[in-house]
Amino acid sequence: xGFPLPTATSILKRQKQLRRKNVRFxxxxxxxxxxxxxxxxxxxxxxxxxxxxxxxxxxxxxxxxEFAQEQEVNHREILREHLKEEKLHAKKMKLTxxxxxxxxxxDGLTLEDVSDDDIDVENVEVDDYFFxxxxxxxxxxxxxxxxxxxxxxxxxxxxxxxxRLSREECGCDCRLYCDPEACACSQAGIKCQ
Numbered sequence: 001x002g003f004p005l006p007t008a009t010s011i012l013k014r015q016k017q018l019r020r021k022n023v024r025f026x027x028x029x030x031x032x033x034x035x036x037x038x039x040x041x042x043x044x045x046x047x048x049x050x051x052x053x054x055x056x057x058x059x060x061x062x063x064x065x066e067f068a069q070e071q072e073v074n075h076r077e078i079l080r081e082h083l084k085e086e087k088l089h090a091k092k093m094k095l096t097x098x099x100x101x102x103x104x105x106x107d108g109l110t111l112e113d114v115s116d117d118d119i120d121v122e123n124v125e126v127d128d129y130f131f132x133x134x135x136x137x138x139x140x141x142x143x144x145x146x147x148x149x150x151x152x153x154x155x156x157x158x159x160x161x162x163x164r165l166s167r168e169e170c171g172c173d174c175r176l177y178c179d180p181e182a183c184a185c186s187q188a189g190i191k192c193q
Contacts, residue, residue: 028067031056035147047137084114
């Protein structure tokens with residue numbers, strides 16, 4: 001005979017419910033940026049680096065299923081281009097006897113000379129393929145031009161070359177023991193390399 005007692009709810013259960021409401025895994029938001037000259041990375045080959053604009057130029061939202069399908073299509077296209085480049089290189093090597101003889105025919109070959117029939121993308125497992133392949137200098141330049149970059153800053157090329165060279169000359173000249181007065185590492189305040 002009295003008032004009903006309030007049922008006690010677990011603090012842990014309440015936190016789980018809150019978390020479930022705030023986290024969503026039902027969609028993917030992709031921001032697209034225009035391609036620009038980089039100034040932010042150091043490609044292993046010469047030439048300018050690739051970067052992106054400060055602000056995105058479009059946004060697209062996908063369901064998880066749509067995004068997986070879009071990725072599959074994009075990866076197949078990247079793989080197709082890569083296999084075409086490999087086929088073109090193989091044709092040039094055959095015509096020049098592995099680069100030992102001159103061939104005007106080899107010099108004139110382009111990706112358009114490689115037929116889609118020569119490429120077998122369907123029998124390659126796309127997910128197992130590594131897509132972050134380094135791009136050659138000419139390809140990076142072509143991508144920049146296609147993205148509307150008309151003037152490529154030539155100074156970056158020299159800066160990147162200097163960085164690559166400096167990375168080859170890291171550490172000090174110490175052998176067997178470290179002489180702190182002659183050791184470049186010790187003088188820079190780091191452990192002797």
